[in-house]
Amino acid sequence: MSTYPVESIRNFSIIAHVDHGKSTLADRLLEITGTISKTDRNKQVLDKLQVERERGITVKAQSASLFYNHEGINYLLNLIDTPGHVDFSYEVSRSLSACQGVILVVDANEGIQAQTVANFYLAFEAQLSIIPVINKIDLKNADPERVEKQIEKLFDIPRDDCIRISAKQGTNVEKVLQKVIEKIPPPQCNSADPLKALVFDSTFDHYRGVIANIALFGGEIAKGQKIVSAHTKKRYEVNEVGILTPNEQPTHKLYAGQVGYLIAGMKEVTEAQIGDTLFLYKQPVEPLPGFKSAKPMVFAGMYPIDQTEYNNLKSALERLTLNDSSVTVHRDSSLALGAGWRLGFLGLLHMEVFNQRLEQEYNMSVILTAPTVPYKAVLSSAKLIKWECRRHTLLYYFKCLLTGLHYKQEYGKDEITIINPAQFPDKLSVSEYLEPTVLGTIVTPHEYIGKIITLCQDRRAVQKDMLYIDENRVMLKYLFPLNEIVVDFYDALKSLSSGYASFDYEDAGYQSADLIKMDILVNGNPVEELATVIHKDKAYAAGKLLCERLKETIPRQLFEIAIQAAIGKKIIARETLKAYRKNVVAKCYGGDITRRMKLLKRQAEGKRLMRKIGNVEVPRDAFIRVLKRETDK
């Protein structure tokens, strides 16, 4: 590694909208530089996780070091492939901190999409060099000229700067590498300075502990050296350093400007803080600014199916959150579900992926409750509660006063954040409820504008901007209440635009809202997983829909089941599920006892996957299915 001085190093990311070809381009770059061989098996090699391969999406940024000779000079290129979906944009912004430039990939057929805009601005604000690349020019409907015009209009990048490529066929991909060398500046740092290493990502290995991805902003690092974490002040001895090609390859040393990994006996989750700065023992440096912590957009309760699994689930969660530090974890408990956690995710896809990883990588099945967004409540003063309660009983007045006081004591302030509908404070102890909002960007062919505007209005959104990015593509900006888009907005948008519209959003603070808590009762018993906080105007429709969906999802049982939606004591919707008996041994005539036993055993196994509410058995994934299926309407 010592033969690569800072001047011959380039650190860059590939950013793009979902499916525009980042991982395919990364494959070609790895092939051209001889990092991987050209075989069919090497498809999207940087998408290493099982979920990534199954879903065909990148969820975790991956680095790889490439060696490339250009005009007689050997270059070391560090590439980071990033996810495209909005839920994972935190991975993108973190990856950019280790880079001096980006390749912005745009599909020659689809053109600029919502995440192209969002990712462009991330790179632009980080003042990185941007190389625009138009991919998939081999497609029949490719129109690179139109895309070049869009790039020029929206991003102010001259159209001549765009490189037209086909990542799939390899056309012009070498030109991209040359442009990276010409246009992206080498990192500004020096090996003679004291060590300053940024931890920009980390993974957990069952055998070796924490593997930290580091970018060296100064100095050098080698096996055996003693290092200190600026965040925890703990001291470690370096066991291994190396580069990713894309698998770990140990090296003697890493030098300033280089990107690689480090193993230093960090065993605890909290030890490898992303954004931390590492320096040599007794040679402290000014820590790097680090990152803003990821802001969770959706919260859900997570409980073991069986409480005896609690400790196993706890350690699985600890390990997985190290590989995915954007998940927040708080301990929680519920009467029905026992001890568990309330987890914060960056979006619903993130929640699904996390759940799938728990199952696939840690063999853990869990109960997830309905996702909710973080609402806030401003608590009333005691005087106001008294005034509002004047028409109620004394007992009611004291109850409200105590609830208000309880929250004030617990949180020490007059404003509380509600991440669990079970904690929703009574209206009389609250002067105002607030809901989170996001600024959404929609890019769509213009023929769908009418339908999209109606959809947005239906979601209580307010239009902020509308811009034609070319003759037939429009970019719309809307301010949305977050809870209106979190579960199913994207699917609804896709289906009414035949898949052509794209969507991205960013945090836009809180606004006042008329919120209430809606409970779902099954045979009179509240289903904690389905309690939701909802806007008053939406409660009746949502309650009716949820009851209908539940009726379709809960298997019929030996007795009649009433499914109801309620606000406080008032029932606002009801469905009835008729009685039925499934006799699994009905088809077994005569005395083959082993066959009977087998069928009954299988039925018992099925029941293990059920969640009991009162005397009603409900499949444990029914709740998420019920919520997801709202999208089909």
Ligand SMILES: Nc1nc2c(ncn2[C@@H]2O[C@H](COP(=O)(O)OP(=O)(O)OP(=O)(O)O)[C@@H](O)[C@H]2O)c(=O)[nH]1
């Ligand atoms: N025809 C054609 N198809 C391509 C080209 N590049 C990529 N694709 C296809 O486009 C699809 C998406 O490619 P990926 O490389 O997975 O896209 P990505 O941007 O990494 O996707 P995410 O990681 O989910 O954001 C795959 O089916 C690729 O085979 C190309 O140049 N031409």
